[in-house]
Amino acid sequence: xxxxxxxxxxxxxxxxxxxxxxxxxxxxxxxxxxxxxxxxxxxxxxxxxxxxxxxxxxxxxxxxxxxxxxxxxxxxxxxxxxxxxxxxxxxxxxx
Numbered sequence: 001x002x003x004x005x006x007x008x009x010x011x012x013x014x015x016x017x018x019x020x021x022x023x024x025x026x027x028x029x030x031x032x033x034x035x036x037x038x039x040x041x042x043x044x045x046x047x048x049x050x051x052x053x054x055x056x057x058x059x060x061x062x063x064x065x066x067x068x069x070x071x072x073x074x075x076x077x078x079x080x081x082x083x084x085x086x087x088x089x090x091x092x093x094x095x
Contacts (some may be wrong), residue, residue: 024088028058033086035078037070037093046092053090 024030032053036042045063050062065082068072070093082089 026058027053027088029060030087031061031063031085033063033065033082033089034061035065035067035074035082035089035091037067037091039070039093039095041095042092046090049090049092 020061025086032050034046034050036046046064050059053059054062063086065078067078
């Protein structure tokens with residue numbers, strides 16, 4: 001059986017809805033979820049982002065979440081935790 005040929009231009013993916021999520025208004029008093037991908041330096045980067053969001057924009061709480069492995073999609077259980085406990089999310093990568 002032959003493997004399907006992948007189109008690097010993304011044309012085949014254009015049928016997928018890529019509408020952006022609505023952006024929150026002011027961040028003051030909101031809870032942000034930070035998703036790290038297990039790569040080196042992801043945690044320090046996201047900690048700095050969390051500090052900046054707290055100090056500059058008045059974010060109430062910063063919660064850190066972790067993927068199981070950088071090379072796979074985030075687990076549905078983590079997505080659900082973020083949906084139920086955060087007002088918005090930031091994903092970060094490191095190396």
